[in-house]
Amino acid sequence: QKEVEQNSGPLSVPEGAIASLNCTYSDRGSQSFFWYRQYSGKSPELIMFIYSNGDKEDGRFTAQLNKASQYVSLLIRDSQPSDSATYLCAVNWDSGGSNYKLTFGKGTLLTVNP
Amino acid sequence: DAEITQSPRHKITETGRQVTLACHQTWNHNNMFWYRQDLGHGLRLIHYSYGVQDTNKGEVSDGYSVSRSNTEDLPLTLESAASSQTSVYFCASSRLAGYTQYFGPGTRLTVL
Numbered sequence: 001q002k003e004v005e006q007n008s009g010p011l012s013v014p015e016g017a018i019a020s021l022n023c024t025y026s027d028r029g030s031q032s033f034f035w036y037r038q039y040s041g042k043s044p045e046l047i048m049f050i051y052s053n054g055d056k057e058d059g060r061f062t063a064q065l066n067k068a069s070q071y072v073s074l075l076i077r078d079s080q081p082s083d084s085a086t087y088l089c090a091v092n093w094d095s096g097g098s099n100y101k102l103t104f105g106k107g108t109l110l111t112v113n114p
Numbered sequence: 115d116a117e118i119t120q121s122p123r124h125k126i127t128e129t130g131r132q133v134t135l136a137c138h139q140t141w142n143h144n145n146m147f148w149y150r151q152d153l154g155h156g157l158r159l160i161h162y163s164y165g166v167q168d169t170n171k172g173e174v175s176d177g178y179s180v181s182r183s184n185t186e187d188l189p190l191t192l193e194s195a196a197s198s199q200t201s202v203y204f205c206a207s208s209r210l211a212g213y214t215q216y217f218g219p220g221t222r223l224t225v226l
Contacts, residue, residue: 032213043204043217044157088157092212099164100212104149106156 002027002093006105014113019076021108023089026070031100033065033072034090037083038107044088047074079112086110116141120205120218128226133192135221137205145208146188147215148172148180150201157204163188164211195225 003026013019021035032051036044050056050063050072062075072091076083086107092100118139127133137146148160159172161180169180177199179191192199202222206215 034214043220045217046214049214090215094212100210101159101162102212102215104157106154 002030002091002103004089004091004103004105006087006089006108008106009109010111011108012111012113013079015079015081017079017112019079019083019110019112021074021076021087021089021110023072023074023091023105024070025072025089025091025103027091027093028067028070030070030091030093032092033063034102035061035063035072035074036088036090036104038086038088040085047087076110079110081112081114084110084112118205118207118216118218120203120221122221123219124222124224126224126226127195129195129197131195133195133223135190135192135203135205135223137188137190137218138186139205139207139216139218140186141207141209141216142185143207143209143216144185145211145215146182147206147208148178148188148190149204149206150174150199151204151220152201160190160203161188192223195223197225199223200225 034049035047038044064073088107089105090102144165147162149157163182205218208215
């Protein structure tokens with residue numbers, strides 16, 4: 001089983017600030033990286049994915065990937081109270097015979113204070 | 115719209131009983147997954163399937179089984195429910211293995 005590590009938090013930021021969420025992973029062969037948001041009592045929903053080194057922006061969200069450092073991050077600009085949730089990092093890996101699976105981190109709880 | 119549904123949404127059962135949780139998706143995805151989510155453990159993979167008649171064990175498969183007779187459904191069976199199986203269960207599906215997974219709403223199972 002591959003490892004995906006996230007700081008469990010809680011990470012608390014004021015409204016309007018930038019929230020930075022981090023994730024490290026153990027498998028150098030991983031190719032795809034995903035950020036999910038999970039509100040309390042709800043199921044995970046995909047925010048964005050990233051495959052290539054560098055930054056990928058989608059609205060207020062930016063995913064950053066550094067494969068050499070085995071590190072992926074999610075930046076949330078202009079944080080809103082509605083962004084308060086647990087953010088899950090997921091990383092794919094080859095379990096053999098090109099059978100890829102996802103491993104999820106335990107998540108970081110983000111609280112945005114009005 | 116395509117979707118993934120789970121039933122029941124809440125279930126209370128007794129130790130030793132057999133329980134089946136349903137998962138149905140209309141995405142026509144070949145890949146389907148069952149996870150359990152517990153505080154302090156995150157999402158843990160129970161079983162998964164890459165297509166009809168294909169099933170595989172995940173990291174926490176003891177006490178659980180699945181069968182895949184069609185593309186749309188992957189029911190999860192607890193053969194003899196134990197209190198340690200009290201959890202929230204999520205079903206997910208994906209078009210490509212190892213890529214974006216879409217989650218159902220979850221089933222909260224309590225074993226007394």
